[in-house]
Amino acid sequence: MMGEQKTKAAGARVEVRNLTKKFGDLLVLDDISFNVEKGEFLCIVGPTGCGKTTFLNSLTRLYDLTAGEILVNGEAVDPKKHNISYIFQEYSAMPWLSVEDNIRFGLDIKGVPKQEAQENVEEMLEIVGLEKFRKQYPHQLSASMLQRVSIARAFATKPDLLLMDEPYGQLDIELRFKLEDELIKLWEKLGTTVLFITHNIEEAVYLGQNIMVLTNKPTKVKTVIPDEIPHPRDVTAPEFVKLRNYVTDMIKWW
Amino acid sequence: MQKKKSKYLWILSAVTVVFVLFIWWLVTDGLGIFTSNTLPSPIKIVQAFIKKLTDPNPDGATLGAHLLSSLKIVLSGYLLGVVIGIPMGIVMAWYEKADLMIRPVFDMIRTVPGIAWVPVMVVFCGIGFTSKAIVIFIGAVVANVINAYSGIKQTKQVHLWVGATFGASNWQLLTKIALPSAFPMIINGLKLSLGGAWTTIVAAELLASNRGIGYMIQQARGILRPDIIIVGMFVIGIVGSLLMLPISLLEKKVMKGGKW
Numbered sequence: 244m245m246g247e248q249k250t251k252a253a254g255a256r257v258e259v260r261n262l263t264k265k266f267g268d269l270l271v272l273d274d275i276s277f278n279v280e281k282g283e284f285l286c287i288v289g290p291t292g293c294g295k296t297t298f299l300n301s302l303t304r305l306y307d308l309t310a311g312e313i314l315v316n317g318e319a320v321d322p323k324k325h326n327i328s329y330i331f332q333e334y335s336a337m338p339w340l341s342v343e344d345n346i347r348f349g350l351d352i353k354g355v356p357k358q359e360a361q362e363n364v365e366e367m368l369e370i371v372g373l374e375k376f377r378k379q380y381p382h383q384l385s386a387s388m389l390q391r392v393s394i395a396r397a398f399a400t401k402p403d404l405l406l407m408d409e410p411y412g413q414l415d416i417e418l419r420f421k422l423e424d425e426l427i428k429l430w431e432k433l434g435t436t437v438l439f440i441t442h443n444i445e446e447a448v449y450l451g452q453n454i455m456v457l458t459n460k461p462t463k464v465k466t467v468i469p470d471e472i473p474h475p476r477d478v479t480a481p482e483f484v485k486l487r488n489y490v491t492d493m494i495k496w497w
Numbered sequence: 498m499q500k501k502k503s504k505y506l507w508i509l510s511a512v513t514v515v516f517v518l519f520i521w522w523l524v525t526d527g528l529g530i531f532t533s534n535t536l537p538s539p540i541k542i543v544q545a546f547i548k549k550l551t552d553p554n555p556d557g558a559t560l561g562a563h564l565l566s567s568l569k570i571v572l573s574g575y576l577l578g579v580v581i582g583i584p585m586g587i588v589m590a591w592y593e594k595a596d597l598m599i600r601p602v603f604d605m606i607r608t609v610p611g612i613a614w615v616p617v618m619v620v621f622c623g624i625g626f627t628s629k630a631i632v633i634f635i636g637a638v639v640a641n642v643i644n645a646y647s648g649i650k651q652t653k654q655v656h657l658w659v660g661a662t663f664g665a666s667n668w669q670l671l672t673k674i675a676l677p678s679a680f681p682m683i684i685n686g687l688k689l690s691l692g693g694a695w696t697t698i699v700a701a702e703l704l705a706s707n708r709g710i711g712y713m714i715q716q717a718r719g720i721l722r723p724d725i726i727i728v729g730m731f732v733i734g735i736v737g738s739l740l741m742l743p744i745s746l747l748e749k750k751v752m753k754g755g756k757w
Contacts, residue, residue, distance in 0.1 A: 339680065
């Protein structure tokens with residue numbers, strides 16, 4: 244199916260039109276519309292419990308939509324057709340697979356030829372610095388290594404669209420910085436479109452090209468703020484602090 | 498950090514074994530508190546064991562013949578129960594319609610303990626191989642279905658989501674995610690049902706049989722031969738743990754990643 248896997252991701256263009264999601268009578272996502280350009284790094288922030296995860300799960304069709312549509316490169320989104328990767332908030336490495344086999348997981352599912360898959364796995368092992376741990380199993384790894392396995396697995400398929408749901412939420416600050424920089428490097432190298440959900444405003448300002456602010460439930464798009472500070476960004480620079488404060492003000496609903 | 502284990506710790510276990518054997522010898526041959534008609538000494542047990550290897554008296558068959566008879570029944574019933582039970586549990590857990598179809602019958606059967614099937618099976622098929630193999634089979638099916646079923650049901654949502662976002666088919670979700678997730682539970686089912694099968698065969702042979710380890714024990718009880726009874730008990734224990742070996746090996750081989 245994905246036989247002619249490209250070595251570089253194309254970067255998907257995403258159109259979200261009137262996305263609405265109800266759980267029973269509870270309206271969670273209220274008529275959301277926006278576009279994400281090819282290769283864009285979009286950070287999505289919003290108050291706690293505003294339905295960010297529901298938003299991402301609807302986007303990948305893990306949840307059925309109540310109304311609206313999501314188009315990837317002009318077609319209704321379908322994980323079987325589009326090359327999507329999702330990095331979840333919780334640890335999601337398969338405990339029965341070694342580090343290497345975990346990273347190969349998506350490639351196996353997509354039926355990528357063995358040799359090409361192995362090349363991608365080697366590349367990712369090197370990028371996330373887990374070469375020495377390739378034969379280890381998840382229960383032998385630290386929290387940061389586990390999250391790196393998930394990142395490597397997600398990037399190994401060279402996704403056109405990468406979704407990340409607070410992937411660094413449970414890590415300490417030093418590791419977060421390190422993995423954020425790794426993420427930027429990967430994104431610059433591969434040209435993937437990235438949707439990155441976080442409740443951490445500093446993280447959003449550090450990573451994103453655009454920052455989308457969501458409202459409280461029922462969730463709508465409040466605004467999209469461009470973040471044009473050049474990489475590498477300095478979290479103590481005046482322009483960074485200014486933008487961070489601005490985004491913070493936009494999130495406040497009181 | 499893991500503490501380095503001393504090589505000589507096995508001595509502690511050996512001391513216990515020797516101590517128990519010594520006390521046993523002391524209260525029997527040593528001080529004569531128990532006569533060999535009630536509790537034979539360890540030496541007499543070994544003698545009875547060696548004799549029973551070749552002597553078909555007093556119950557009509559050698560120890561080996563009894564053991565073989567019991568093993569044949571256990572392994573036939575057990576293996577058939579495994580081969581049918583595991584796939585059945587998986588199918589019931591994965592396909593809701595299959596669950597709805599099988600469950601009413603299964604729920605009726607599962608609460609009846611294996612041994613309670615013996616009388617009705619004896620009426621249907623006599624006291625030979627078939628009736629007991631069916632009883633063992635029923636017990637094994639139930640345990641394997643339940644464990645395979647729970648194992649599949651306990652698959653983590655996030656693992657299935659990882660598969661789904663990579664575009665996995667339903668078959669891939671089952672074989673690449675749910676099945677490996679269920680593996681520890683399936684092994685658990687294999688162990689439980691084997692223990693159950695071994696218990697059931699002995700009990701069934703005590704009730705209704707003309708061959709087998711349970712039968713040998715029952716006959717020895719009738720003619721007051723506690724030495725043969727105890728030989729039978731030891732054989733049951735040792736063979737039971739030997740039967741577990743292949744399963745433990747399989748578990749070690751597949752679960753390199755530790756428990757999950």
